[in-house]
Amino acid sequence: MAYHPQQGGGSSFPMFFPQRTRGFAPEAASSSSFSPFRENQFDILEWYPQFQSCVRYFLDHAQYDGPIQAMAAFINIQLPFQKSPNPIASSRLAGSSPGVPSPSSPAAGKLPMPNQLPACVSLNPYIRRLVATGFDFPGVLHGFFGDNWALGIGHIHEVERRNYLFAAKSSSWLDVKSQYDMPDGQSVPFLRPLQNVTEKEIVSAEANWSQWLAMQDWMIGPRNPEVDRDTQIVVKDEDD
Template structure:
């Protein structure tokens, strides 16, 4: 079945998601500035993206509910609205949002437009199904996606590599499944991987192996990948840069 991932969203920018930095560890990472951009991504996702036909098509294909599709407490907008249906996806999207709100009311619940929405499950699902192209990420999370969810995207790509190395396919798939029948329909190998991204993952994986052997603090090995009879000797072949 042919499916043009990048073609689903024509406004995406050609941004390389791979980076040598680890933004949530790097001392230069400004968490307060990042949070402002992340909130912008949440607002875009809730108010616009979830009502667009391309985002709904991708979400259906990878089997993940959008906030307004939740059977209980659907999230219709980032802020309360009065007298108007949320979204900008046309009559069909507005009708779907109204139906979700009616279903919640019939079930004894109420829509909670200001409820917290985490974007991590959507980033994880896009990574695991190889839909994490810049154009698709832009379509889901808006113009601020690079600064807003870019660090999380980088981390989830590394986590996916670690999951594949840690266990077999069946257990990895189970880890990426979600409740309410939102099982991942398929897994694909990580796409558009650079040599730099692999080396960064290798280094971080070796640091994890060192922690498993309590090689921390004063016991930290001076040369990553060194001996000492630890798990590092069974680790990946780290590519050291020449001086």
């Protein structure tokens, strides 16, 4: 698959040509966006406004962008405005008052009040579909979720990449595909191995997988095995 800069227009999303078979834009190969998510460094109150920014960008701009619509059609997932019988055309509720501070703006200074709630849409299905089809590159994520994608949906992206590794390790291809299929004919057209994987990401996934295996064996709480100071988990053989 090849990505080429779009000629004309204001979209920063690289144009997608399915008839080409090789190459990605150089900036899409950066591994800096794939550092493992560290829960102890995560502030949910700082994250939430960035996440809302991604939702607003996706609903108000990205879903109406031609390249995004082409990508969504290729990976067979409906955009919010295409959903029937309840399309979501924008992030604003009908009749919302102009001039009301955005819930994520400094002027608001607090979590959204009930009369300021934006339209509700989950970004996870789109992140999951991009991960499973191998299109979760920084350029694509920027096209879908805007400038704040790394801060707004970056940690969700990290977790979904890890979940995809876990699904592949624990299930057959057919079972994994069934978990990534969606209703209303939105089945995943193909699965690709996880792209741009770093050694650091694999080590993090191994540690989390070992924690899961330990819980399966009830090695939690007072039975938690002695942890290693560097890895924070004793790597447990799956056959133990």
